[in-house]
Amino acid sequence: MELILAIFIGLLYASGVYLILRRSIVKVILGVFVLSNATNLIIFLSGGIKRSGAGFIPAGAEKVDPATISDPLPQALILTAIVIGLGIAAYILALKYRYFEITETHDLDQLSKTDQK
Amino acid sequence: MILLPAPIVLPFVFIILALLVKSSKAKSILSIAFSILNLAIAGIILFQVNEVDMIKSQMGSWPAPFGITLIADRFSAFMLFMSALVFIAVTIYSVQSIDKERIKNNYFLFTFGILMGVNGSFLAGDIFNLYVWFEVMLMGSFILISFGGERIQLEGAIKYLILNLISSFFFVAGIGILYGKMGSLNMADLAQKFAFTGSFPSLFEPAMVLFVVGFAIKGALFPFFFWLPASYHTPPPAVSALFAGLLTKVGIYSLIRIYTLFLFHFDYFWNPIILWLGILSMVIGVITATSQFDFRKVLSFHIISQVGYVVIGLAFYTISGLAAAIFFLGHNMISKTNAFMVAGWVHRERKTLNMKVLGEMFNKNTLWGVLFFISAFSLAGLPPLSGFAGKYLIIKAGIESDHIFVALIALFVGLFTLFSMTKIWIEVFWKNNPTENAAENNTKALPHGLMLTGSIILALSIIAMGIWAAPIVEFCEKAAADLLNTQKYINFVLK
Amino acid sequence: MRNIILEKIVSLFLKVMLIFAIYLLLRGHNNPGGGFIAAIIASTGFVFYAIIYGTKKVEKMLHLSTHQWMGIGLLLVLISTLLPLFFSKEIQTGLWIPSDFPVLGLLSLGTPLLFDTGVFVTVSGVILTIILSIMEVLEWN
Numbered sequence: 001m002e003l004i005l006a007i008f009i010g011l012l013y014a015s016g017v018y019l020i021l022r023r024s025i026v027k028v029i030l031g032v033f034v035l036s037n038a039t040n041l042i043i044f045l046s047g048g049i050k051r052s053g054a055g056f057i058p059a060g061a062e063k064v065d066p067a068t069i070s071d072p073l074p075q076a077l078i079l080t081a082i083v084i085g086l087g088i089a090a091y092i093l094a095l096k097y098r099y100f101e102i103t104e105t106h107d108l109d110q111l112s113k114t115d116q117k
Numbered sequence: 118m119i120l121l122p123a124p125i126v127l128p129f130v131f132i133i134l135a136l137l138v139k140s141s142k143a144k145s146i147l148s149i150a151f152s153i154l155n156l157a158i159a160g161i162i163l164f165q166v167n168e169v170d171m172i173k174s175q176m177g178s179w180p181a182p183f184g185i186t187l188i189a190d191r192f193s194a195f196m197l198f199m200s201a202l203v204f205i206a207v208t209i210y211s212v213q214s215i216d217k218e219r220i221k222n223n224y225f226l227f228t229f230g231i232l233m234g235v236n237g238s239f240l241a242g243d244i245f246n247l248y249v250w251f252e253v254m255l256m257g258s259f260i261l262i263s264f265g266g267e268r269i270q271l272e273g274a275i276k277y278l279i280l281n282l283i284s285s286f287f288f289v290a291g292i293g294i295l296y297g298k299m300g301s302l303n304m305a306d307l308a309q310k311f312a313f314t315g316s317f318p319s320l321f322e323p324a325m326v327l328f329v330v331g332f333a334i335k336g337a338l339f340p341f342f343f344w345l346p347a348s349y350h351t352p353p354p355a356v357s358a359l360f361a362g363l364l365t366k367v368g369i370y371s372l373i374r375i376y377t378l379f380l381f382h383f384d385y386f387w388n389p390i391i392l393w394l395g396i397l398s399m400v401i402g403v404i405t406a407t408s409q410f411d412f413r414k415v416l417s418f419h420i421i422s423q424v425g426y427v428v429i430g431l432a433f434y435t436i437s438g439l440a441a442a443i444f445f446l447g448h449n450m451i452s453k454t455n456a457f458m459v460a461g462w463v464h465r466e467r468k469t470l471n472m473k474v475l476g477e478m479f480n481k482n483t484l485w486g487v488l489f490f491i492s493a494f495s496l497a498g499l500p501p502l503s504g505f506a507g508k509y510l511i512i513k514a515g516i517e518s519d520h521i522f523v524a525l526i527a528l529f530v531g532l533f534t535l536f537s538m539t540k541i542w543i544e545v546f547w548k549n550n551p552t553e554n555a556a557e558n559n560t561k562a563l564p565h566g567l568m569l570t571g572s573i574i575l576a577l578s579i580i581a582m583g584i585w586a587a588p589i590v591e592f593c594e595k596a597a598a599d600l601l602n603t604q605k606y607i608n609f610v611l612k
Numbered sequence: 613m614r615n616i617i618l619e620k621i622v623s624l625f626l627k628v629m630l631i632f633a634i635y636l637l638l639r640g641h642n643n644p645g646g647g648f649i650a651a652i653i654a655s656t657g658f659v660f661y662a663i664i665y666g667t668k669k670v671e672k673m674l675h676l677s678t679h680q681w682m683g684i685g686l687l688l689v690l691i692s693t694l695l696p697l698f699f700s701k702e703i704q705t706g707l708w709i710p711s712d713f714p715v716l717g718l719l720s721l722g723t724p725l726l727f728d729t730g731v732f733v734t735v736s737g738v739i740l741t742i743i744l745s746i747m748e749v750l751e752w753n
Contacts, residue, residue: 020279028275032282039286039293046297054644074296077245081289083648084252088282090742091259095274097749098266108275119694122703129690136683177704178696 001049005041012038024106025099029092036085040078047074120165121174121187121240123158124197127151128233135226145212148225152205155232159194159201166194167592170599171609173242181611182306186242188610191596192443193239196370199447200235202578203362203454204228210571211355213564214461219264219353227264228359230257238367242610244295245302247371248288251335255281258364261356262348273351280344284334291327298324305610308378308603325383328375329390335368338428339397342421346405349420350413350470354461357413361420362454366446369427373442376431377600384434392432396526399425403533412460412470412545415537416453419496422530423449429527430511433518439597441510444590448495448503448582455492455575458568459485463545465563472544479546484569486546491576493538495583498531503582510590615664622664629657637732641724647731654732655739667744667752678741685734692726 012034019031048071055072057064103110119126131151135144165172166189176185189197208228215224234254241247259281263274292302298321301307311321330341337345345365349357372391380387402422409415427449430442462485463478464470479486495502498509508531515524582589599605633654640646662670674681696705708722 020283025275028279032279035283035286039289042290043293043296046293048297056643059642073302074293077292077296079648080245080249084249084256087256087738088259091256092278093746095263095271095278097746098263099271099275102266102268102271119697119703126690126694126703129686133683133686133690136679136686175702177706178702 002045005045005049009038009041009045012041023108025096025108026106028108029096032092033085033089036081036088040081040085043074043077043081047071120158120162121172121189122176124155124162124201124236124240125187125233127155127158128229128236131229132226132233135223135229141217141221144223144225145220148208148229149205149212151229152201152208152232155236156198156201156205159198162189163194163198166191171606173610182301182303185246186303186305186610187240188242188305188606189240190599190606191592192370192373192600195443195447195592195596196239196366197236199450200232200239200363200366203450203575204232204359206451206458206571206574207355207359207362207454208571209574210358210458210461210568213567214355214465215353222264224261224264227257227260230254231261231359231363233257235363235367239370242305243303244307245292247304248285248292251288251367251371252285254364254367255285258360262352262360264352264356270351273348276344277348280334280341284331284341287327287334288331291324291331294324294327295321303610304374304378305607309607309611311379311382312603312607322383325375325380325387329372329380329387332368332372332375333394335365336372336424336428337365337368337398337421338394338424339401339421340394342398342402345420346414346417349417350411354413354457354464357417358454358457358461361416361457362450365420365424366450369424369446372428373431373439373600377439378603378606381434381603388432388434391428392520392523395425395428395430395432396523397425398422398428399530400526403530403537406537407533407540410472412463412472412475412541413457415472415541416456416460419534419537420453422534423453423496425530426508426511426527429520429523430514433514433520434601435514435518436594436597436601437510437517438514439600440590440593441507441514443593443596444510444586445507447589448507448579451575451578451582452492452495452502452504455488455572455579456496458572458575459489459492462565462568462572465565465568472541474552475545476548476550476552477546482565485565485572488569488572488576489546490542491579493542494535495579497535497538499535501580501583503579503586506583506586506590618664622660626657626661630654633657633732637728638725640728642720647728648735650728651732651735651739655736655743658736658740659743662744662747663752667747670740670744674740678737678744680737682734682737682741685730685732685737688730688733689727690730692723692730695723695726 016031016035016038019027019034022028022031050070052070053068055070055075057069100106128151131147134147138144138147171188171190173186173188175181176187178184211224211228231254234250234257237250237253238247241250259274259278262277263270295307296302299307299310301310334341349360376387376391399422402418402425406415406418406422409418427442427446430438430445460470463475466478466481467475469475491502495504498504498507508527512524512527515521515527633650636645636653637647637650640650658670671677693703696703696707699707706722706724708720
């Protein structure tokens with residue numbers, strides 16, 4: 001399972017990098033989302049993939065066998081990363097809207113005038 | 118108990134108020150009041166840390182390796198104080214410099230968001246927490262850089278956004294790998310595990326490479342600096358002043374933290390890399406700056422060059438080298454911000470920053486000319502300003518640690534910096550106005566009292582830092598000694 | 613065009629979503645659930661409502677602006693964070709009120725619940741701000 005997930009993450013990274021190198025801003029944005037999800041999956045993988053219960057200690061239990069519950073920390077980290085991703089997604093879509101309003105195109109080269117002066 | 122979280126809680130309170138209060142005037146007054154409070158708190162922390170070496174706070178009373186640690190040692194306290202100083206000046210400056218529309222749309226909410234992220238990063242004792250504060254800072258800066266949505270801002274925003282997001286992905290992937298191998302996120306705990314086991318997991322190196330690349334992008338070091346000069350000249354001047362003062366410095370702060378906790382175990386591998394990153398940033402930043410004709414672009418390229426100085430100070434890895442790096446970081450924050458603020462005034466008067474069409478600004482207002490003189494020649498390293506002490510310390514540390522070649526390069530780069538600054542000085546302030554539009558020169562100056570106040574605060578700090586360099590350097594040396602003594606940090610967090 | 617069936621279903625859907633969100637909010641901390649998820653679910657209800665009735669109606673329903681809701685949520689978070697200070701504990705320490713109500717039974721009331729409520733209000737405010745402003749720009753009504 002780990003191996004399949006690792007290969008999948010690799011594929012996601014590859015497609016993310018490919019998308020981010022395109023000239024169309026829509027594809028660049030999609031590339032950012034793909035890369036962000038690939039990174040979230042890396043954290044997910046770091047907790048280990050195993051079949052076990054939710055990361056809660058039952059009420060009143062003094063001791064818990066670590067094999068029976070999953071590691072809750074990577075889940076918390078991913079949740080944080082997803083929330084950050086949500087904020088960035090909202091921002092980047094608004095930016096895209098504004099971009100289209102000004103240039104009326106998806107082509108990123110339309111703005112490349114500030115660098116040469 | 119409230120002292121250490123206070124620099125994070127305070128901007129948070131302001132953000133709540135900014136969401137609930139409607140009037141622009143109230144927002145402006147509140148923002149100045151809160152930035153003064155922030156400076157006071159940073160001052161108290163600095164004072165306390167100087168007495169007791171380190172203070173820490175465990176969030177939610179969970180003990181150290183499990184809960185989130187906030188820790189301030191001398192280095193963090195110093196950075197907190199300098200960023201509070203920069204922030205207060207930029208806030209006072211922004212009240213007048215930023216247009217009404219942006220202030221009404223909660224401009225200050227986002228600057229305080231950046232402040233919260235910056236303060237959090239300086240205090241974080243937990244690597245994932247550091248990432249979260251980075252992101253808080255980035256969200257604020259993303260919004261500010263595109264705030265208003267003008268055409269030129271959009272391009273800068275897109276470059277800034279994509280490259281900084283990539284650096285965050287690198288950082289977070291590194292955290293994932295490290296957590297998978299070590300099962301801990303507390304920096305002191307990780308450092309202790311490395312120090313005691315003596316054996317390093319196979320994936321340790323990739324994680325560290327990801328960290329260093331992430332921080333190098335954030336700190337605009339040599340091969341990764343392209344986003345900075347492409348974006349810093351686009352937003353309103355007050356925003357670029359804030360960014361120039363705070364953002365890259367956080368990346369460098371994290372690099373120093375990571376180096377002194379983890380990377381020094383692999384000195385033979387990392388030291389030459391860090392050294393060369395520093396040298397190349399220094400040289401390439403300063404050389405590319407000479408060919409620019411936009412006021413803010415010259416200064417942006419100089420950020421890269423100045424960051425290089427800090428990094429070579431780190432690469433010497435001696436007490437005097439690190440102390441010089443810390444001092445230089447502080448000096449660079451205030452000098453750079455002040456230079457950008459003067460650029461903001463020029464922009465306000467002439468609506469352009471192209472040096473070919475500017476001129477005679479010294480006649481327009483002598484005081485601003487003097488303020489630029491102070492910050493520019495502090496950056497170039499003229500006594501008695503802070504830059505002289507910073508450069509002197511770096512070069513002295515280089516010679517002491519047998520890096521004479523590097524010290525020579527640093528001297529040489531200083532010469533080029535002086536050249537660039539003289540160029541700005543002549544082109545913008547001295548030469549005759551090339552447009553020959555007499556009416557333009559005689560127009561009544563726009564109000565700039567508050568802008569001037571912000572700039573004067575920083576100029577006085579620059580002079581003070583140059584004149585009273587001895588006690589500050591002494592403090593920085595203690596901070597450097599604490600940084601080199603990793604075991605002390607570990608024991609303090611885990612005790 | 614008005615569609616009476618759709619309108620009735622959507623207003624019912626909103627109530628169901630809100631009740632489910634509150635269930636998830638109260639369930640959190642000791643079981644899967646919590647403020648963030650609850651807020652996502654509650655705001656789904658509002659978003660559907662806005663699609664059918666238009667954004668104006670949702671804004672009227674919320675009484676305050678979404679920005680103010682965000683502020684209130686953050687205020688709750690701040691209170692729950694700073695409350696332990698008055699009991700001379702580190703900030704964010706969980707404080708619990710021993711509660712054994714006659715009818716409801718044992719309830720776990722404390723700062724974590726307050727914190728989660730704050731997160732709930734904030735995240736709802738954020739998501740509604742995002743979606744309502746996008747809908748306004750696109751002139752959805």
